[in-house]
Amino acid sequence: MTVRKSYADGSVRAAGRAGFVARGAVYLLVGALALGIAFGRGGEEADRQGAVQRVAEQPFGSVLLWVLAAGFAGMALWRAWAAAVGGAGVRGAGGRAVSAARAGFYGFVCWGTAVSAAGGRSGEGGDAASRDWTAAALRLPGGRFLVGAAGLALLGVGVGVAVRAVQRRFLRKLDTAAMRPRTRTAVTATGVAGNLARGAVFAGAGAFVVVAAVRFDPGRAKGMDDTLRAFAASGPGPWLLVAVAAGLLLFGAFSLFSARWRRL
Template sequence: MTLSQILRRGRTARSTARSAEKETLTAAGRAGFIARGVVYVLIGMLSIRIAVGSGGQADRQGALHEIAVQPFGKTMLWALVVGFAAMALWRGSRAVLTRGRQHKAGSRVVDGGRAIFYAAVCWGTAKYAAGDGQSNGNAQSQDWTASALKLPYGQELVGAGGCILIGIGTVLAVKAAMRRFLRDLDTGAMSRRTKQVVTALGVGGGVARGMVFAAAGIFILVAAIRFDPQEAKGMDATLRSFTQTPAGPWLLVAVAIGLILFGVFSFASARWRRL
């Protein structure tokens, strides 16, 4: 075998490996978006139940409970674990492997943070599927806030955390309203009607999601200002707080519909996202 043949085979092997790696990460990203969509659709449905007085817990724990009580619920829970692990893998790979002007250092930091977030979600879902970790999300938020307030400069740290969450929610809502998400989608593969529907899902869903994040951040900021961890709220209590506005339960219904739209948009992202 000549040297040129050896080099050619080496290049072919590397190309095959890169192709296999890309396909694996693409599949991981799509699985992650599906898992995210399932949870948001369920949270939205649970929020509507609360708005009409039917009870329930409108957060990730409540969504997991709804899945667990279904036929083959355990199997579906473990499928979500795989999906969230896949999302963490995909986000982590974007943070570490992606280079170039289209993916600057700031974007890699954001992807790294999202990878850590989805790894935590994966761990929490796995604990739930294994029969552990079924504590109330609102109580967890208050416990974390109480622990943080005891730290040196804890009041400032909690306040900063609340401001960051408010900022994240605001950015999510503004980007959704500006339709920035379309940059990440293969809109050329969509029909005109499909693009209109996906755009509506992304705008409505993204704005509602941003509102929830920002509202949760406001409660954390209030907890810091008042030095009272009981003021902090998880997603369930944050959503319930919308019923205490002048719009009453109708605002919660609107936000709930938005969260369902975001869940469906996640399914669309699994199909058309450029991964």
């Protein structure tokens, strides 16, 4: 029984590490697409859908997409395992619920990637989907308040991610004792910058959802791509988008570091 449990734990840990590699690859592509937008070469959406499309265009693209789908399946399995049996820093019912939600999210991402690998369409892009979901929610009784609460929650998540990045709390989940000093410096730098950029995107998207609720206009809601383009149209101009895009690239690198050093 002990040997069987150890084998299961080892398999789930391997699946989790594969998931971090897949997440890193997607964020590297999203960051590169966002840089293209900043420098006037943005023809594709700078979000997961755009990243999947970019992979599909490469030689053996469908094979690469199946590999990505397998990685996301591994992440979903690891998150589901943490929700079911605990561990991996999961504490209490709240932690298990968050892990279960993350498992569902990565299961959805896996499904969408697999559909694309099979040559189908996994649905609308993130921007159109955000507007459709917002429009559907606004039609519900009290929809404006529901949408506003969802936007505030997303904004809060973004701020929380940024604050935890500055506090370097992500290091608690990594085996820093086994790192060499230069490795720890690189991991810390990519973790801080990458999570700050990711937090900025979440907070920006949440703010647009709040505006959609206040103005009762689902067209104001934005997905990741439109949020990034809004950074380029802000006061600082494209340089703000350059900074965020560079941060997303660094988050991709941090995810690859996590595949090696994360305590699973």
